[in-house]
Amino acid sequence: MKENRILWYVADPMCSWCWGFSPVISAIKEKFGAELKISLLLGGLQPGTTVPVSAASRDEILHHWQAVHARTKQPFLFNGALPDGFIYDTEPPSRAVLALAEILPKQTFRFFATLQEAFYAKQMDITREDVLVGLLADYELEPDAFRVLFESDEIKQKTKAHFSRARQTGIRGFPTCVLQDKTDHQLLCSGYRPYEELRPEIEAWLA
Numbered sequence: 672m673k674e675n676r677i678l679w680y681v682a683d684p685m686c687s688w689c690w691g692f693s694p695v696i697s698a699i700k701e702k703f704g705a706e707l708k709i710s711l712l713l714g715g716l717q718p719g720t721t722v723p724v725s726a727a728s729r730d731e732i733l734h735h736w737q738a739v740h741a742r743t744k745q746p747f748l749f750n751g752a753l754p755d756g757f758i759y760d761t762e763p764p765s766r767a768v769l770a771l772a773e774i775l776p777k778q779t780f781r782f783f784a785t786l787q788e789a790f791y792a793k794q795m796d797i798t799r800e801d802v803l804v805g806l807l808a809d810y811e812l813e814p815d816a817f818r819v820l821f822e823s824d825e826i827k828q829k830t831k832a833h834f835s836r837a838r839q840t841g842i843r844g845f846p847t848c849v850l851q852d853k854t855d856h857q858l859l860c861s862g863y864r865p866y867e868e869l870r871p872e873i874e875a876w877l878a
Contacts, residue, residue: 676707683716691743715834718762
């Protein structure tokens, strides 16, 4: 691995285009994971929301989901999505990723993808702690240990720090990928781009 070479992946588990990008970031990790560090920065799509999704917002969101599905072929379960009363708060699943990462850092990206699949393809409410705990079945992490971390002030502050860092860098849309070396940052993508486009650009940057 080349020292001081990092690919920052700025994303949110409840961002539909990030779900569309999931196979792309997986392919990047598989191809380039031995050559550069790939780090997740949680951007905070809509953290702390307390108002349920309105009918108009639901239609708009589902329109975006349809566009993501058409472009990327990622699976979505549309019927019954975003039911009445659903609050689109992206903070809990982001905090869950960081809680798991404290104990299983190498499983961070995998768990991020698990949350995405649960929300978009299985219609699970990943804003709920009991649902998040249920998704740990395939991970070597005791539910009680996860709950302690998930509710801890340390992880809550770390989650806020992720959101703040993304805002301070000027990143507003997800997914975003930034290449960083000792002296500079280079924007790789702001929004969805297929792996076939990104691979040669990463190779050129590494060279």
